[in-house]
Amino acid sequence: MSVKLQSSAGAAVPVNRPPSTSWWTARFLDKPENAFLCAVDESFVRDRFNLIGLEDAIPGFDAAVRHVLGETRTDGGGGAVVDKTSGGHRNACGQEAAAELFYGMAHARYVMTPTGVAKMFEKYLAGCFGHCPRVNCDRSPVLPIGLSDAVGIDTVRIYCPRCMDVYWPPAGLNGSSVDGAYIGTGFPHMAFMTQPELRPARPRGRFAAKLYGFTVHKSAGDLQRLAAAERKGGANSNCVDKTKDGPPRRCGVQQNTAVA
Numbered sequence: 001m002s003v004k005l006q007s008s009a010g011a012a013v014p015v016n017r018p019p020s021t022s023w024w025t026a027r028f029l030d031k032p033e034n035a036f037l038c039a040v041d042e043s044f045v046r047d048r049f050n051l052i053g054l055e056d057a058i059p060g061f062d063a064a065v066r067h068v069l070g071e072t073r074t075d076g077g078g079g080a081v082v083d084k085t086s087g088g089h090r091n092a093c094g095q096e097a098a099a100e101l102f103y104g105m106a107h108a109r110y111v112m113t114p115t116g117v118a119k120m121f122e123k124y125l126a127g128c129f130g131h132c133p134r135v136n137c138d139r140s141p142v143l144p145i146g147l148s149d150a151v152g153i154d155t156v157r158i159y160c161p162r163c164m165d166v167y168w169p170p171a172g173l174n175g176s177s178v179d180g181a182y183i184g185t186g187f188p189h190m191a192f193m194t195q196p197e198l199r200p201a202r203p204r205g206r207f208a209a210k211l212y213g214f215t216v217h218k219s220a221g222d223l224q225r226l227a228a229a230e231r232k233g234g235a236n237s238n239c240v241d242k243t244k245d246g247p248p249r250r251c252g253v254q255q256n257t258a259v260a
């Protein structure tokens with residue numbers, strides 16, 4: 001089946017959906033905690049070239065691949081997984097954990113492909129990953145990003161393509177607790193290299209701090225921190241303010257600057 005995405009610029013983005021996914025993949029993606037993930041094509045999983053390097057990272061790698069492809073079944077008691085190919089029995093919990101780990105790591109590779117990018121952009125345009133919390137970004141939709149490519153380090157974050165900064169996902173948003181390595185550190189950057197027409201314009205304005213109608217000087221924060229340090233310990237009284245603008249000056253020396 002083929003559908004087209006509509007970018008903010010009006011450009012059509014073709015997306016080819018796979019005709020089917022395995023029962024395991026469908027069940028896995030139905031879980032709310034996996035809402036940030038997309039369906040990895042079975043053809044991608046079956047191509048061993050795509051999986052190079054994952055063998056050593058996943059216990060029971062071959063069995064995990066077969067489990068993701070739906071080539072296993074749970075026995076009557078539900079305590080073991082039966083491999084339809086080999087007939088072997090494995091612990092169901094361990095098999096499920098290995099399959100989820102494999103799917104996540106394969107997903108991080110899949111979303112770097114044009115097909116994976118298109119699927120994630122479909123979710124992006126639908127606002128599935130949330131919106132930028134920065135006021136000047138005007139609720140621009142965001143993409144997920146990992147802060148580490150190693151599994152188990154941190155959960156996913158969101159990347160705003162307008163201000164090009166990274167934020168915590170909204171609390172309680174489905175999928176926001178998934179492992180960031182299942183998305184990867186390079187995904188949004190690859191996505192906009194693949195579909196540059198979907199990159200939104202930069203925000204028009206920057207936030208300007210004002211107090212009683214006067215703009216607060218950009219050095220106010222540095223001066224306040226120095227003043228606080230001086231109050232905290234007299235030992236800091238000899239420190240020198242190395243603010244870029246203007247000559248160096250001792251902490252606490254009042255300048256002709258509005259400091260709020």
Ligand SMILES: [Zn+2]
Nearest residue numbers: 132137160163
């Ligand atoms: Zn933003």
